[in-house]
Amino acid sequence: MSDSQADAKRAVGHAAAALVEDGMTLGLGTGSTTAFAIEAIGRRVRDEGLDVRGVPTSYAAERLARESGVPVVTLDEIGLDTLPTSRSPLDLALDGADEVGPALGLIKGRGAAHVREKVVASLAARFVVLVDASKEVERLGTQAPVPVEVLPFAEPAVARALRGLGAEATLRMGEKKDGPVVTDQGLWVLDARFDGIDDPAGLDVAIDGIPGVLGHGLFVGLATDVLVGGGEQVRHVVQPRERG
Numbered sequence: 001m002s003d004s005q006a007d008a009k010r011a012v013g014h015a016a017a018a019l020v021e022d023g024m025t026l027g028l029g030t031g032s033t034t035a036f037a038i039e040a041i042g043r044r045v046r047d048e049g050l051d052v053r054g055v056p057t058s059y060a061a062e063r064l065a066r067e068s069g070v071p072v073v074t075l076d077e078i079g080l081d082t083l084p085t086s087r088s089p090l091d092l093a094l095d096g097a098d099e100v101g102p103a104l105g106l107i108k109g110r111g112a113a114h115v116r117e118k119v120v121a122s123l124a125a126r127f128v129v130l131v132d133a134s135k136e137v138e139r140l141g142t143q144a145p146v147p148v149e150v151l152p153f154a155e156p157a158v159a160r161a162l163r164g165l166g167a168e169a170t171l172r173m174g175e176k177k178d179g180p181v182v183t184d185q186g187l188w189v190l191d192a193r194f195d196g197i198d199d200p201a202g203l204d205v206a207i208d209g210i211p212g213v214l215g216h217g218l219f220v221g222l223a224t225d226v227l228v229g230g231g232e233q234v235r236h237v238v239q240p241r242e243r244g
């Protein structure tokens with residue numbers, strides 16, 4: 001990461017932490033950009049006595065939240081069974097992205113946390129995405145592959161089905177581990193490269209329908225806000241949700 005990219009991510013992380021209000025239940029995303037936000041929220045807990053709690057989207061986010069002093073809770077502990085289904089159990093979810101496209105469609109999952117991230121984002125009244133300007137694209141799928149979390153048994157079948165949808169599918173291999181990357185769920189990740197996605201909403205449904213897929217990193221209709229960092233500036237883009 002270059003110094004200017006790190007500065008942009010830090011500025012976005014701090015802007016995100018400033019959106020947090022006393023009493024909120026948060027979604028805590030995964031990745032290098034959200035890490036700046038989690039650390040900044042931790043400082044507000046320590047210095048201002050900010051009273052918040054957060055549901056982490058990965059073991060990495062959980063460890064960072066605990067180290068930073070942000071109280072951590074599970075979905076079991078926030079009373080999903082007692083809240084009306086019309087009410088979002090999380091006030092604000094903060095998370096990074098690998099691409100941000102039109103209508104705030106996203107590709108996520110470089111860190112293989114996309115399935116838990118989607119669960120948490122779907123429970124939040126506001127889902128605020130934190131990126132530096134390099135993540136903005138005019139068309140999704142032009143820079144990043146769509147990560148697809150799969151049952152190891154089904155991997156060849158899912159790869160074949162993804163090829164049928166027009167992707168080149170590659171099993172993600174560990175960089176500091178021999179063999180496939182293993183997710184927090186104990187599953188594998190196929191990176192599906194599409195060379196541009198014409199119909200993100202249709203592809204979202206199509207990938208979810210492949211037997212053996214746990215979930216994928218294409219996020220359609222979930223983000224309500226994006227904070228884009230470039231230099232010292234942070235741009236705030238808002239996208240009202242059509243559903244939920």
Ligand SMILES: O=C[C@H](O)[C@H](O)[C@H](O)COP(=O)(O)O
Pocket residue numbers: 029030031032033034095096097098108109110111112113114117
């Ligand atoms: O699985 C990882 C997540 O989806 C990340 O939020 C995403 O890859 C962006 O990460 P970063 O902020 O490190 O670029």
